Amino acid sequence: MRSILKDRNRSGKEGAVAEAEDTINRRARGLDRAFEILDFLRLQRQPLRPNEIAQGIGAPRSSVYELVNLLIRQGIIEYRGDDGRVFLGRKLYFLGAAYAEQFDLMRESEHLLARIAEETRETAQMCQLEGNKYAVVLMNEGSRPFRISTNIGEPVAIPWTASGRLLVDHMSDEEILALIPQEDFVLPDGTRLEPSEFIAQVRNAKKEGYFTFNSIVDSFTHCFAVPVYDAEAICIATLCLVAPKEDGLRNRDAYLRVLIKGAGELSEKLGYRNDHAASMRTASGG
Incomplete structure (x- = not known):
């Protein structure tokens, strides 16, 4: 009898543990799904109905409706219009503002981009990796009438960008190939950039300390990127200039000096202290 009671107690405890683990797993899946909804709205950049969101992310409508209602109650998303469409809420803006206030890279980059745009009259950007893609994080448009059609936060294939050659320069060849989807080596014009060629460009950009080229995405522009x-000597962001092609080629050295100076200052503030920081100042004339 005592043995039977022990077995029952053991099975009861095991059942309680399994039930608790199941609850935790369900909550984790729900949290993952909630972030998936927010990210989908961010990428679509327009209000959507819950059923459109469910279709877009391939999720059951019932769970999406439940999570949408929860996010609305928390102020994370809001209704837009009278037809049930929802979009990112003001609370996210407040959260982002608090993040920016405390994160030195964002704050310092904003000041630098304003200065770079003023000195060059071109569009200045700060860019980073977003998962296995590239994204513009901050942008300050230049004073000239020429405008760049770039959406902040929009994911772009890494091999399509000048910054992409620098943002992966701390990785091994194998890590780079594992990170970048094979289809991202197909350029907008349909031609394929060989991964080996891309990696060679990454290694050369690391050695040079910058990368410039005529934009693959926009044939009228020339792009500059500096790490x-x-x-830890890891390229966590790039400072960039996007200029009309002819102006970019004509002012190449001057634009690089401005970018290298700014990137060197920002790197030092983030704790980058080695001979490369000194070489960046020397190259910029500092």
């Missing part, structure tokens, strides 16, 4: 390094 921003953290205390």
Whole structure:
């Protein structure tokens, strides 16, 4: 009898543990799905109905409706219009503002981009990796009438960008190939950039300390990118200029000096202290 009671107690405890683990797993899946909804709205950049969201992310409508209602109650998303469409809420803006106030890279980059745009009259950007893609994080448009059609936060294939050659320069060849989807080596014009060629460009950009080229995405522009390094000597961001092609080629050296100077200053503030920081100042004339 005593043995039977022990077995029952053991099975009861095991059942309680399994039930608790199941609850935790369901909550984790729900949290993952909630972030998936928010990210989908961010990428679509327009209000959507819950059933459109469910279709877009391939999720059951019932769970999406439940999560949408929860996010609305928390102020994370809001209704837009009278037809049930929802979009990102003001609370996210407040959360983002609090993040920006405390994150030195964002604050310092905003000041630098304003200065770079003023000195060059071109559009200045700060860019980073977003998962296995590239994204513009901050942008300051230049004073000239020429405008760049770039959406902040829009994911772009890494091989399509000048910054992409720098943002992966701390990775091994194998890590780069594992990160970038094979289809991202197909350029907008349909031609394929060989991964080996891309990796060679990455290694050369690391050695040079910058990368410039005529834009693959926009045939009228020339792109400049310079790395921003953290205390571990990892390129965590790039400072960039996007200029009309002819102006970019004509002012190439001057634009690079401005970018290298700014990136060197920002890298030092983030704790980057080695001979490369000094070489960046020397190259910029500092």
